[in-house]
Amino acid sequence: MTNDIFAPPLKTISHSSMMMAMHFLKGRRPEKLGKVAWVTSGAPVELLRTLDFYTFYPENHGAVCGSSHQSVSISIEAENLGYSRDLCSYARTDIGSILSGKTPLRTIPPPDLLVACTNICQTVLHWYRVLAHRFNVPLVLIDTPFIYDEAADHAVAYVQKQIEEAVKVIETVAGQSLDMKRFREVTSLSRKASQLWMQILDLCQQRPAPISAVDQFIAMAPIVSLRGEAKTVDIYGKMLEEVEERVVQGIGALRNERKRLLWDNLPIWYALRYLADFLGTRGIVLAASTYTSAWGKLANMFNPDNPFESAARTYMHPILNRSTGDKMKTMMKMVNDFHLDGVILHSDRSCKPYSIGQMDQRDRFINEHGIPALLLEADHNDSRSFSEEQTSNRLEAFCEMLGV
Numbered sequence: 001m002t003n004d005i006f007a008p009p010l011k012t013i014s015h016s017s018m019m020m021a022m023h024f025l026k027g028r029r030p031e032k033l034g035k036v037a038w039v040t041s042g043a044p045v046e047l048l049r050t051l052d053f054y055t056f057y058p059e060n061h062g063a064v065c066g067s068s069h070q071s072v073s074i075s076i077e078a079e080n081l082g083y084s085r086d087l088c089s090y091a092r093t094d095i096g097s098i099l100s101g102k103t104p105l106r107t108i109p110p111p112d113l114l115v116a117c118t119n120i121c122q123t124v125l126h127w128y129r130v131l132a133h134r135f136n137v138p139l140v141l142i143d144t145p146f147i148y149d150e151a152a153d154h155a156v157a158y159v160q161k162q163i164e165e166a167v168k169v170i171e172t173v174a175g176q177s178l179d180m181k182r183f184r185e186v187t188s189l190s191r192k193a194s195q196l197w198m199q200i201l202d203l204c205q206q207r208p209a210p211i212s213a214v215d216q217f218i219a220m221a222p223i224v225s226l227r228g229e230a231k232t233v234d235i236y237g238k239m240l241e242e243v244e245e246r247v248v249q250g251i252g253a254l255r256n257e258r259k260r261l262l263w264d265n266l267p268i269w270y271a272l273r274y275l276a277d278f279l280g281t282r283g284i285v286l287a288a289s290t291y292t293s294a295w296g297k298l299a300n301m302f303n304p305d306n307p308f309e310s311a312a313r314t315y316m317h318p319i320l321n322r323s324t325g326d327k328m329k330t331m332m333k334m335v336n337d338f339h340l341d342g343v344i345l346h347s348d349r350s351c352k353p354y355s356i357g358q359m360d361q362r363d364r365f366i367n368e369h370g371i372p373a374l375l376l377e378a379d380h381n382d383s384r385s386f387s388e389e390q391t392s393n394r395l396e397a398f399c400e401m402l403g404v
Contacts, residue, residue: 005280007251010211012239013219019235020221024064027056030109035174038131040124041224042318043117043142044163044311046190049228050183051174056109057225058127061097062090066269066381068104075382077102089350089381091127098134111137113173115166119144119321121353138173140166144315147322151313160312184304186228187311191302196236197223198296203243204287205338208252209260210243213286214276215253217267223295258283259402262334264290264361265346265354266380274388278395282404288338290331294319324357328364335371342372342402349379374398 030036033054039045041059048055065071066089075089077096085092097103114137116128125141132139142162145155167178197220203210211219219239226232246252261279263286268275279286298317303310319327331343343365345358358375365373376394379385 005255006276007246007253007255010215010219010239010242012235012242013215016219016222016235016239019231020225023226024105027054027105027109028107033109035112036109037113037115037173038111038128039114040116040120040128042119042315042320043115044315045115046183046186046228046307046311047163047167047170047178048113048115049186050178051170051176053113053170053174054109055225056111058094058131059090060221060225061103061105061108062093062381063221063269064104065093065097067272069270069383070102070104071270071381072383074100074102085382085384087350088121088123088127089379091123093381094127095130098131111135113137113170114139115142115170116140117142117144117315119315119318121320121351138169140169142166142315144321147316147326149323149326151316156309156312156316159316160308163311164308180307183307187302187307188304189230189233190227191299191304193223193227193229193232193236194296194299194302196233196240198293198299200236200240200243201288201293201296202337203240203247206247207260207339208250208254208257209285209287209338210246210252212253212276213263213289213292214267214272216289216292217269217272220292220295227295252285254280254283254285256283257285258404259341260285260287260339262286262288262290262331262338262340262343263346264331264343264358265348266291266351268346268378268386269381270383271378271386271388271391278392282399284399284402284404286344287340288334290319290327290334293334320353324361327357328361331361331365332369335369340371342374342398344374344376344398346380347375347377349377349385350381372398372401 035053037048037053038056071093074096075092077100078092114128114131116124144159171177222232298314301314345362347358348355362373362375365371
């Protein structure tokens, strides 16, 4: 990216990327890892962290494959055995990697345990059953009722009971018992890291925005994959200091910020550079994202004094487990809080729960609130569903609407 358009990247983002690289590097030596758990991004990882599991996130691995432009060739391996292109491209990438051994990480540690939570989508239910059959290991499934308005007490109790019952399976695989004092400490670390992450994102309410959503997409890996670890609290504490210093000095992600947008849905991993350049050259910054804020908005629900109940409540409330009306309210609040000029809704072929309702949301932004909104069709990991020419044409027309 051109230096006269963009500010230098945060040093701490490089450090967080290195931290993730070291985590993946550690995974190349499964004989030294102890027990390995594969986990969905919205699962109560604090239990696993307490019992010393090495955690591997197939979704995070999918993002690495997408960013390195390898997801299509890996997905084809799954498609050749009958897995439909209509399936989530993360799932196809993961299954294709298992079947073929192809991965930018060189090797992936096989799981001793699988933990999936349905708070992000129902695909994980079937995806992880495929994994359980393939590896012949226990599968812990946490079912979270959908929240239309507020979470009822009986629904929280239902999820809490599942998490408590899962302890027996997890302890058996771990070969040790759950230490409640340690569980509270890990829950506290997840809370602190999530709070720090949200503070970082909230600083983008400043003008100019000190970092962009593109920066956030890169920097978010530890809050997804390494929640509950002291080093995650440490890296986000340092990142917050660096972003605060940018605010004091008036340094923005763009050297000439003209317009500010909200990004909705997953990033288009293989096209991040293209999108950043296209928007950046026109003085447009993606100042906020519903996706990156998902792990921060739940921070205060973590309660170390009651870790089981708080885990149930926290993991019931991700944006994908709530109604489209609730999501619209969330986006409107972000538009106001971050002083945004418009919205890009990524209509993601692969993530139907995140994309449902976006046509109506776009129309409401435009017709009810007078806010420019663009529906951009793509796929977060499969570049075969992305046309740069078509995207450029639609973005160009949107920029004209914004007056840039």
